[in-house]
Amino acid sequence: MVRKDFMLRLMKYKRVLIQLRSLGFERVFSNNLGDAIGISAALVRKDLARIEMQGNRRGGYSIDAMLERLNRLLGGKEAQEAILVGCGNLGRALLNHEAFYKEGIKLVAGFDLVPPHSDIVGIPIYSMDELEDFINTRQTKVALLTVPTAAAAEVRDRLLRAGIRGILNFAPMELKCTGDCVIHNVNIGLEIENLFFLVNSLEDREAREGDSPVNCLSEGTTI
Amino acid sequence: MVRKDFMLRLMKYKRVLIQLRSLGFERVFSNNLGDAIGISAALVRKDLARIEMQGNRRGGYSIDAMLERLNRLLGGKEAQEAILVGCGNLGRALLNHEAFYKEGIKLVAGFDLVPPHSDIVGIPIYSMDELEDFINTRQTKVALLTVPTAAAAEVRDRLLRAGIRGILNFAPMELKCTGDCVIHNVNIGLEIENLFFLVNSLEDREAREGDSPVNCLSEGTTI
DNA sequence: TTATTATTGTGCCGATTGTAACAACAGATG
DNA sequence: CATCTGTTGTTACAATCGGCACAATAATAA
Structure with a gap:
């Protein structure tokens, strides 16, 4: 904190x-x-x-x-390996997100209930059945979780049991952790809501005070 | 802050x-x-x-x-309208992200240099040429920015000039704001890096202290 | 060598945050 | 009616953070 x-x-x-x-x-x-x-x-x-x-x-x-x-x-310069679970729209988008390559992060595999027939970006997408095996043999420690909200908690438990220690959760539900692990929640909806709130306050203030002083808020990731 | x-x-x-x-x-x-x-x-x-x-x-x-x-x-319950600029992988994924509908956020349009021939999700995608007009007539105040890093700063300026007051930036570069506005940066790469760091520290500590006490970190969006 | 200047390192302070503890109090129970 | 239980509202407190200001110090110039 x-x-x-x-x-x-x-x-x-x-x-x-x-x-x-x-x-x-x-x-x-x-x-x-x-x-x-x-x-x-x-x-x-x-x-x-x-x-x-x-x-x-x-x-x-x-x-x-x-x-x-x-x-x-x-954590050094050698790329650290993570997996991605849930290859829906958001998941697939993250799989070929430009930022990761440059930043020493390597997504080595995706998992989904129904893996597509062909790999889309050179990163293999496996069936969920192979999840535990993969984590075990590759000793993966970090996972991106982009499954539907309803499945999030269950998949989290499965990941933790398999040995994952860190999860970045994108489902719009606050995932807590159970055991020795780190879970960060990236809630894009909350972000946007927050933004609306700030913008509204900004306009309110201006309306009230006539010409407002320059008021510039730039903030970092809620990360 | x-x-x-x-x-x-x-x-x-x-x-x-x-x-x-x-x-x-x-x-x-x-x-x-x-x-x-x-x-x-x-x-x-x-x-x-x-x-x-x-x-x-x-x-x-x-x-x-x-x-x-x-x-x-x-900000009440009526859905607030936002646009999305940059309909690459991530952008399109966000356009049909499940969370938004439920949370009172409505993405009303996407913009891209080369808009696809058919709308993918029922949300229209326009050419960048129409950006200013759209913002002006709809009085949009909030935009999601999912363009490539190299274009981010330029598009931000364009958005702000057109009247946008709040930007949620997904490009892996800290966008600052110039004028009366709010910019939040969602840097997924940083999130993951952070996660790796925490997991590494966790494992280090355990290795050092033998059997470690239960140590569970669950944190909210950095956002 | 001495003086000057630019930048670091740090001690102190105010503000703010979240925690702990407890008094006030509403409702249930007998 | 009196007591008791459980929850709120609030006050005091400890920790921390970031900002300010200034002493320490290294390079440079005279």
């Missing part, structure tokens, strides 16, 4: 650093990073102190050193 | 209440709600006090009264 924000910031730093490095930079200052991800420079420095990343008092931080440290903390 | 969690809790209460009511319940206790969404009963009571929802000291809260209040706060 509390260090999630912290870790997310670390991941954002990493993204920015990779970008900067690819542009030829070698060092970075706390205020660069702060601007890039929309927080104060002081907070950046505090975060970096927390991961024992020390910079040069005049020349900022070494991008390479920092990336090295972040990679060690966040 | 700060009341986002609060509002998200309100929306979660609403979901649970709707479910409970459909099961025939009429009243609910703070600890029911707390259990349902994984927080303490005290926090539930505080939230309810904050929205001036008062319960009966013995009989808990009236579900109907609470839903009424929540609906007023969160």
Whole structure:
């Protein structure tokens, strides 16, 4: 609950650093990073102190050193393997989502009650019958769950029994976990509802106050 | 930044209440709600006090009264209209996502550089050329952005110029906002990375401590 | 060598969050 | 009517977070 924000910031730093490095930079200052991800420079420095990343008092931080440290903390650079359960519309879309390849995440298989006849994107889609075997032999630890709401809880139990430790649930129902595991719920409906609420408040305020001051809210993933 | 969690809790209460009511319940206790969404009963009571929802000291809260209040706060029950820009895999998947219909959100149109010849789900998909006109005539205020990363910033500007006030961005790049608007970033890659990190820490800890205590993390949308 | 300057590292503070504990109270029971 | 039980409403509190400001310090210039 509390260090999630912290870790997310670390991941954002990493993204920015990779970008900067690819542009030829070698060092970075706390205020660069702060601007890039929309927080104060002081907070950046505090975060970096927390991961024992020390910079040069005049020349900022070494991008390479920092990336090295972040990679060690966040799980390294070798792509981590996850599976996807529930190859409906959303599931199939995620299977060939552009973002994953670049970010060290590899979806190695999809599972569905009725697997399609041909693989769509080069990622094999298996029948649910083979779920446990696959998890067992590949020692998969993380799964994306994109099954219909009604099936979500049951599939979660099955995944956990099979050895999965982390689940990213997309069904619009808060999944809790039972045992030693991590479950994150990505509820897109909630996101949108939230957005409507904020936009409505924005317009209300403007209507009330006439010309409103610039009011700009950009927020990160609820992740 | 700060009341986002609060509002998200309100929306979660609403979901649970709707479910409970459909099961025939009429009243609910703070600890029911707390259990349902994984927080303490005290926090539930505080939230309810904050929205001036008062319960009966013995009989808990009236579900109907609470839903009424929540609906007023969160934007009522009439479905709110949003559009979706970028009808690639993810975009099309969202266009027929089960969750939206039930949750008072209505995607009224999709837009793409090359709109498909036939509507896939009954939701019309238009060419990008018609974007501004549509927004203008329908007075749309919220958009889902599922275009490729490279185009995200440009399309955002276009949307904002056209009058959109809230954007839910799915491209794996932190979009900031320029003007009076709200932008939320749903970064699925970050979500997964985060999950890997947590699972790894979990396993590390267990390896270190031998038999670990039950350690169960279930968290809501980062959103 | 000395002064200057830019940037880090950190101690402190205010704000906010969620928890714990308890008093007030409504209804049930006898 | 009196008691008792269970739930709310509220107050106090501990933890944490992020911001500010400033001392420490490394590079540079004179």
